[in-house]
């Protein structure tokens with residue numbers, strides 16, 4: 081984390097924080113009797129997906145995780161399902177990750193549901209979603225040997241919030257704080273909401289049908305924006321000294337036609353008012369990938385007797 085000289089808020093340096101997590105993951109994989117094995121499923125040749133997958137493969141390898149990729153064409157849904165059933169049965173495979181989003185022609189829910197809930201490193205299988213929503217205490221789960229994976233972006237967001245709280249309020253507790261989440265997707269908004277409730281925060285979830293968004297965001301001690309709407313949150317919409325977590329990631333062309341990653345929160349103006357803020361890029365993104373690797377490790381730790 082660093083103090084930005086031109087702004088008031090602490091900048092949560094996602095790259096550094098993720099690097100610390102990755103160091104721990106690497107140490108833990110080296111203690112296992114065999115490397116954890118992750119299989120990534122790619123459908124279609126989307127360039128961005130290929131880029132994300134290659135960086136996951138590279139990171140996994142550097143952490144002592146064996147990672148391979150299978151690629152399918154957009155018209156091969158049944159073949160993908162067959163491969164997933166085969167991987168579910170393959171005792172050497174710990175974790176199966178379909179690279180999302182899948183092409184529109186694919187039934188994404190059916191594919192996620194076909195993955196064994198024990199190998200679902202994204203934590204999106206209905207069994208794991210239910211387990212998260214039925215959990216009564218988070219500490220138990222996050223200890224080594226945890227028996228189900230929690231969605232990775234939500235885990236990354238919570239990790240960033242705890243670091244921000246420690247730095248700005250000298251505590252890691254969210255108890256009683258007003259948390260506002262903008263977005264209610266299965267991937268980000270809902271699992272993050274579940275974690276916030278487990279942390280005893282007072283929660284508000286906003287979405288595209290919310291009336292007067294500002295009346296909610298203005299009350300947030302912690303504001304998490306996951307709408308994918310560049311510039312949605314401006315400085316008039318936030319509370320002084322709040323913690324701002326920007327999950328939004330949209331690629332927009334600048335005046336030279338070069339594409340740049342942009343978040344939901346207007347960083348420059350909001351960082352003058354907030355106590356801590358994540359940049360885009362370099363905030364939530366690296367945490368998401370680090371938490372994915374940690375989920376793979378945790379699954380392998382539980383399955384360590386399986387060869």
Ligand code: NAP
Pocket residue numbers: 233262263264265266267268269286287288289290293306307308309312327328329330364365366368
């Ligand atoms: P999503 O499925 O499209 O969900 C977006 C959510 O935002 C929906 O609940 C939607 O409301 C709400 N929303 C949209 N426009 C809004 C507005 N103007 N005011 C209030 N709420 C609004 O997207 P997602 O998968 O959750 O991802 C959200 C963003 O995070 C995207 O930019 C994505 O690229 C990014 N992301 C980043 C990471 C990372 O690691 N950095 C990981 C995952 C996602 P309705 O439900 O009413 O439609």
